Amino acid sequence: MFVQLLDEQGVRIPSPDFDSVVAHLTAADLLGFYRDMVVVRRLDAEATALQRQGELALWPPLLGQEAAQIGSGRALRADDFVFSSYREHAVAYTRGATPVDLVRVWRGTTASGWDPYAIGMATPQVIIGAQTLHATGYAMGIRADGADSVAVAYFGDGAMSEGDVSEAMVFAASFKAPVIFFCQNNQWAISEPVTLQSTVELADRAGGFGIPAIRVDGNDVLAVLAATRTALARARAGDGPTFIEAVTYRMGPHTTADDPTRYRDPAELDTWQARDPISRLADHLRSLGALDAAADERIAAEADAAAAELRSGCLALAAPEPLEIFDHVYAEPHPVIERQRAEYARYLDGFA
Structure with a gap:
C-alpha cells in the first residue's frame, strides 16, 4: 500500500483507511502545516548560506523533505521521545528547538544544540543508524514503566544497509517495543541511489522482522501525519513497532561538503521539483480558499524573521573555554x- 492523500497538484485523494485519522483537521490546521514548512525551508536556506560564508563548519540540508518531517513531528505528543539523524531540523523545530539551537553543534560551540529532556529529542546522531538502537532501548524502558508514550527513530535510506538498524528491529519486534522506525527514503545515500542498495521497496524489509510497515508519500504532509498517527496509536495500544517508509527526495546536497551534480541526473531533480511538498499543500489550500496573497506574505515575513533570529543568534554564539x-x-x-x-x-x- 502506498498512502497518498494529496496528489502532486494538491487534489485531495479519498482513503478509506486513513480519512478518519485526519477528518478533524480544519483549513486553519493545514495552513499551520504550510507555515511550518515554509519557515523550516527558510531556516534551512539561511543555515546553508551561513556555512557557505564560513560561519558554520558543515550543514546537512533538508530541502525537499519538509513534509516528511513536519507531518510526522506534529503528530507526536510532548511525552514521546525522538532519536534522529543529523538532518531532522524540522522535527527539532516541531519539538520546540529554537532557530539558533539548530546550528549550535554545526558552529562548533557545543556538543548538543538543546537539552534533550526539555524538548523530548536526543542529540542528533551522526553515526549512521545508531539511533535506532537508542530508540528501541528507550521504548523497551517505556514498556517496562507501563507508560503509553512512544519512541521514534528517524533515519535515511542509507541507514537500511547498517547492521544497527536490523538489530534494533529484531529487539523491537521480539519485545513489542513501542517504537516507530521512520525511514526518510530521499533516494540517495550520499552518492549511492536507493535502487543500488535494495532490490525491493524498503518497507518490504520490515516484514522479515515481523514488523508491519506503511509506505507513504513523504512529500504529502497530510498522508505523513495520518501514517504517523496510525503507527502511534498502534504503539500506544501495546501492539509494538511500526516501520514507516516516507518516499521523498533530497533536493540539495547530502551536506554542504557534497556536490550532487557529480552523480545525479538533472532530469531527476526536475521530476521531484514537480512534486514539491510546499507547492502541493499551497495548491490545496488555495482550492479551499484558505491561502491568499496576504497570508502568503505574512508567512514569508514570519519565515524571514525566523531566519534573521537564526543568523543573529549564530553569530552571537561564543566559543567555549577549552577546559569546558x-x-x-x-x-x-x-x-x-x-x-x-x-x-x-x-x-x-x-x-x-
Missing part, C-alpha cells in the same frame, strides 16, 4: 577525567 570540554563527561568527579584536564591545562599553558 571536560565538564560534562560524567555527572560526578572522575579521577581519569581530572587527570586529563590537568594534562590539557599544562599543554595550553605551553602557549602562554
Whole structure:
C-alpha cells in the first residue's frame, strides 16, 4: 500500500483507511502545516548560506523533505521521545528547538544544540543508524514503566544497509517495543541511489522482522501525519513497532561538503521539483480558499524573521573555554577525567 492523500497538484485523494485519522483537521490546521514548512525551508536556506560564508563548519540540508518531517513531528505528543539523524531540523523545530539551537553543534560551540529532556529529542546522531538502537532501548524502558508514550527513530535510506538498524528491529519486534522506525527514503545515500542498495521497496524489509510497515508519500504532509498517527496509536495500544517508509527526495546536497551534480541526473531533480511538498499543500489550500496573497506574505515575513533570529543568534554564539570540554563527561568527579584536564591545562599553558 502506498498512502497518498494529496496528489502532486494538491487534489485531495479519498482513503478509506486513513480519512478518519485526519477528518478533524480544519483549513486553519493545514495552513499551520504550510507555515511550518515554509519557515523550516527558510531556516534551512539561511543555515546553508551561513556555512557557505564560513560561519558554520558543515550543514546537512533538508530541502525537499519538509513534509516528511513536519507531518510526522506534529503528530507526536510532548511525552514521546525522538532519536534522529543529523538532518531532522524540522522535527527539532516541531519539538520546540529554537532557530539558533539548530546550528549550535554545526558552529562548533557545543556538543548538543538543546537539552534533550526539555524538548523530548536526543542529540542528533551522526553515526549512521545508531539511533535506532537508542530508540528501541528507550521504548523497551517505556514498556517496562507501563507508560503509553512512544519512541521514534528517524533515519535515511542509507541507514537500511547498517547492521544497527536490523538489530534494533529484531529487539523491537521480539519485545513489542513501542517504537516507530521512520525511514526518510530521499533516494540517495550520499552518492549511492536507493535502487543500488535494495532490490525491493524498503518497507518490504520490515516484514522479515515481523514488523508491519506503511509506505507513504513523504512529500504529502497530510498522508505523513495520518501514517504517523496510525503507527502511534498502534504503539500506544501495546501492539509494538511500526516501520514507516516516507518516499521523498533530497533536493540539495547530502551536506554542504557534497556536490550532487557529480552523480545525479538533472532530469531527476526536475521530476521531484514537480512534486514539491510546499507547492502541493499551497495548491490545496488555495482550492479551499484558505491561502491568499496576504497570508502568503505574512508567512514569508514570519519565515524571514525566523531566519534573521537564526543568523543573529549564530553569530552571537561564543566559543567555549577549552577546559569546558571536560565538564560534562560524567555527572560526578572522575579521577581519569581530572587527570586529563590537568594534562590539557599544562599543554595550553605551553602557549602562554
